Amino acid sequence: MWLASSRRRDEISRMAKHSPLSKLLCDLVSIPSINPSLDHDNLGCAEEPVTAFLEELSQKAGLRTNRQKVIPGRDNLIVCLSPMKKAKQRIFLAPHLDVVPASLDAFSPKISKGRLYGRGACDTKASVACFFQAMLDLSLSTNRPAQTEIVFVGLVDEEFSQSGSRAFARKGPMGNLAIVGEPTGLQVVTAHKGSLWLQLETHGKAAHGSTPEKGENAILEMHHALDILFNEYSVLLRSKNHPLLGSPTLSVGKILGGSQPNVVPNRCTVDLDRRTIPGEGIDTVITELKDLFQSLGKKAPKIKVSRRVPCPPLHTDSSMPYVQMLLNKARRRKTCGVPYFTDASPLSAGGTPSVVFGPGNIAQAHAENEWVDLNQVERAHSTILNFLKELP
Ligand SMILES: [Zn+2]
Missing domain, CATH: 3.40.630.10 (Zn peptidases)
Incomplete structure (x- = not known):
């Protein structure tokens, strides 16, 4: 051809x-x-x-x-x-x-x-x-x-x-x-930089959209988590510096949650691309995230590595x-x-x-x-x- x-x-x-x-x-x-x-x-x-x-x-x-x-x-x-x-x-x-x-x-x-x-x-x-x-x-x-x-x-x-x-x-x-x-x-x-793909997951309780107070909204829960990622966590990332690479970065690439307007969603996931600098690995990044949520007194979403192939x-x-x-x-x-x-x-x-x-x-x-x-x-x-x- x-x-x-x-x-x-x-x-x-x-x-x-x-x-x-x-x-x-x-x-x-x-x-x-x-x-x-x-x-x-x-x-x-x-x-x-x-x-x-x-x-x-x-x-x-x-x-x-x-x-x-x-x-x-x-x-x-x-x-x-x-x-x-x-x-x-x-x-x-x-x-x-x-x-x-x-x-x-x-x-x-x-x-x-x-x-x-x-x-x-x-x-x-x-x-x-x-x-x-x-x-x-x-x-x-x-x-x-x-x-x-x-x-x-x-x-x-x-x-x-x-x-x-x-x-x-x-x-x-x-x-x-x-x-x-x-x-x-x-x-x-x-x-x-290296690349680490993470998935965050929040869970709530489904309810009818007319009575949201009876449910727990997983999308709202994720919203609070993302707020921390793009404020407190971004400050933490900017405080790290590599002479040739600068600071590590974070990008949200995908979000999934809910099924229709009149149902309070019970699950939401977000896929993240975290670009790493030398000295950072899977364990250090996950521990750093969990520690941050804990230090702020907030419940951390479930965090898992969504791509297993290592990209250091x-x-x-x-x-x-x-x-x-x-x-x-x-x-x-x-x-x-x-x-x-x-x-x-x-x-x-x-x-x-x-x-x-x-x-x-x-x-x-x-x-x-x-x-x-x-x-x-x-x-x-x-x-x-x-x-x-x-x-x-
Ligand atoms: Zn190429």
């Missing part, structure tokens, strides 16, 4: 004549790889065609490939570039291959005024193209690392539950650094030599933090120190008219290539 018509292919090659990198990016964008868990229109195009496309390119270039089963029909792609001598360390280049949904028109890449438009252009096929091309370029160079194995890992399912990076972290191998591809605007990101914050030591080396190649003085969650967290939790880096601005990710600046794509590619060339 993704194979473009020959006219379309000619157009792509004409548009991307400036460099093999833009040509690769156009090819990648023209292959739909919508995450099936988000594909509500059932367009039925998961990561597999992109995986197969990169696998074939790798094999033609003489690189060793491997697949790691994650979900039936959805494999992580692993491509290895061996060092000149015996491998003593390993660096991962780890972008994700899936994109969020869009109409099939959005998979016809267009170049205009130095920007490449199309679904996934920014998030995160630009990173896929930069990382993969840098590895291909290095494979042709005589200036290859003597003792460092370079491993490109095309991860599945980042946009839904990160099962690709979780499987990779679980089954190994481990590395000395993973560079996770996301649109960071060429900043080196060493910290991002990322906090990689910026002073690590490889992080400093990447900073230097990216011509940045300091690393930075971002609020969104990435594959770097599961990889890091699995024992490989991880950072996030890539071309594009997160504001364009998932946007209706997604685009990436081709100049930034070129710069990301040369940053990664220069970094790889300097490895021992």
